[in-house]
Each structure stands twice: as C-alpha cells, then as structure tokens.
Amino acid sequence: MHSGRPILYSYFRSSCSWRVRIALALKGIAYDVVPVNLVKDGGQQFSAEFKAVNPMQQVPALKIDGITLSQSLAIINYLEDTHPTPRLLPQDPKKRAQVRMITDHIVTGIQPLQNQGILKQMGEKNMEWAQNCIGFGFQALEQILKHTAGRYCMGDEVSMADLCLVPQVYNAERYKVDMDPYPTITRINKALLELEAFKVSHPSRQPDTPAELRA
Template sequence: MSSAAAAQPILYSYFRSSCSWRVRIALALKGIAYNQVPVNLLKDGGQQHSAEYKTLNPMQQVPTLKIDGITISQSLAIIHYLEETQPNPRLLPQDLKKRAQVRMISDHIVSGIQPLQNLSVLERVGEKKMEWAQHCIKSGFQALEQILQHTAGRYCVGNEVSMADLCLVPQVFNAERYKVDLAPYPTIMRINKALLELEAFKVSHPARQPDTPAELRA
C-alpha cells in the first residue's frame, strides 16, 4: 500500500446501516477518498461486538471514521467534522435560520426515529419487531412531513443539499425495508426521489457497497 493510500481516511461501515450511509454520502459529496472496512452487524454474533472493534468504538456501533489522526464515532459528529475541515460544498446553510432548520430535521431523524427502530432495539422487541418499527417510523414521518411542508424547496431545506438530506434518504430506505406505507408522506417522497438522482447518493447506496451481498447488489 502506498503512503498516499495509507493516509486516506478509514471508514468502518455496514452496507445497510443508515448511520453509515449518512457518512458515505457526506464523503462522496465532499470528494473525500477513503478506505472502507466492513463491520458485519449480523455475522459472528455481530462483528461490532469484537474486542478489536470495541477499542475503536466503545458503543459497538457503526460508523467509525479514522481521519487526520483521530477516531470519530456517531454519524453527525463525523459529518460536522467533515463540514468544519472541508466546508465545500456546504452541508449547513450560511443563513442561521435555515441552519437551525437543517439541524432540527437532522436531529428529528437521528434522535427521534432511527434509534427506536435500529437493530439493537428490534432484537429486544422480539416477535413484534416489524410492528414496532412501523409504528416508530410512521409516528416520526407524520411529524416530519408537516415540518418539511414549511422548510422544503427541492430538498429538505430550500434548494441546496444539506445534512438533513443525508439523514432523510437512509431513513426512507429503512421505512421501505420495514414495509411502511409511504403514500401519506408526499413531501418526504418527492425530496427522496430528487436526492436519489444525485451521484453522491447513488454511489453511497447500500446496493453498491463492498460488503453488499451479491443478491442485493444493484
């Protein structure tokens, strides 16, 4: 491996992890080359629980990014670091009111929807995990649809891709996985469709990752 390759950031990721997908989109948008290390959340009892990985991420979650001599976990913390160190293209608007809206929508998804239907929670729920996931996503999407009706242009906040959009698309993917009826959320679906046309969202898609099972590849 060349010294240039060795200096590239390393992203520990799982192809279907929505949190990992957020970071992959950010890296793609900002044109940051990186090496990807798959962490299979299901294999071997969950590779995120291995002693080796736990030293990188004590929460035993993905993603984890090694960059610039530090190790960062939590997707929004990673995205904020990328934004502050490589601010072009912007993922946070310059306008402070729009910036607050972007953060609000991001937190709505990252704190109010996704954690309630992630793997560790569903394992605890047991037989009713599909029903539980659908309930959590529907409840969150009902609120999100109302919010976006006031903030959206082409994307979540106006007409520029922002951190909120990086959170939205993976969450819609989760909703589709859990067979949520998305007809009641036309604003969400319109924005999601527009974003999936962008190259950064395509190359980072779960169907196109190194660890994507062959039967799920695009």
C-alpha cells in the first residue's frame, strides 16, 4: 500500500496536524496520508488500530525512518534535525529562544484549552469558552509579536512559530473570535497564507476534506 515514504496520520481540520503538514511541505518531504476522522464513528482516534499507532489517541502521528512519532512539535523538531533546509529555527540563540517562546504560547497556552475534547466537556458554553481562551492568548501574543515580527513572527524568515500561528488563527476564525484587536497577528497570518507550503497544507485541500469545504 505504501511506498516506504513517511506516513502521516492526520485529520484535515486538526491544527496540530496542519503544523506538521506545513513543515513537510516546506522541507519538500513527500508523504502518504492516513486520515483519522476525529468525529466519525465516535472518533476514529479511539480505535484499537490507531491506539497502537499513538497511545495518546491524538493526531498527528508520523511514521518515518522506522520510528513512529506523535506530538506535533516533537515531529517538527525531528524534521528540523534530519532535513535542516530550509531552517525553521534561527541560528541566533536569542531569536531561537523567542521562536520557541512564541511556539509554546500557542502550543501549550492556547490550543489545548480549546481543543475538541475540552470543548465537548463545555457543552453549550463551548463557543464562549473557545473565544475567551483564544482571546486571552492572542492579547499576549499580539504584544510579543510587536517586538519580534518582520514579515513573519520572527523577522522575515519563516520559523516554527509561523507553523503554529496560522492553524491557531484558523481556529480563531472558526470560533468567530473578533480579530480586530490583533492587527499584527492578522497581518502575519495573511502573509503566510500566500506561501505555497501553507496553501497546499490548508484544511480545505486535504484528501479527507469534505466536498463542501474544499477550496
């Protein structure tokens, strides 16, 4: 079935999966996709078959070079170590630390609070909860980016921070967050969405994207 290429277990709308798809696209790594529908059949991530791939029962997971990796940042860091061009972490230690800081703000400070599992628990208040969590995180992020941004999150080079920012803005738009207070985030997001790697990895262009949501 597969050609020895990396296999990405992904869901079209998963922001964590999208981060990895961007990294693979930027680094020119061809891969095969195994869609894992997080909604259908009560959530295909809970199947025994997928639990054997990732015991945390989350996407993404990537089979590559004889190992299986989960957690988007662990995957992206591995791709960075094994395919260093183009670089996603600056060489300057201060800038590198700032990229990791921005990344962590999104990956640990915003996204987990509004992921599907949490929102399910929130019931009728799920939209309000998501808006509050994202809004609080974006207030901080906007202030940070005012100091670090050029065209993108860190100057004019695409970095790991950008791979996390774009999917998070997509989530914000899905949950109808007012983006007017965040002009820097909005500007960077728009610039990134013009890049081919961000276009081909977009949720509207995946093998498992429903027909009505396709670009």
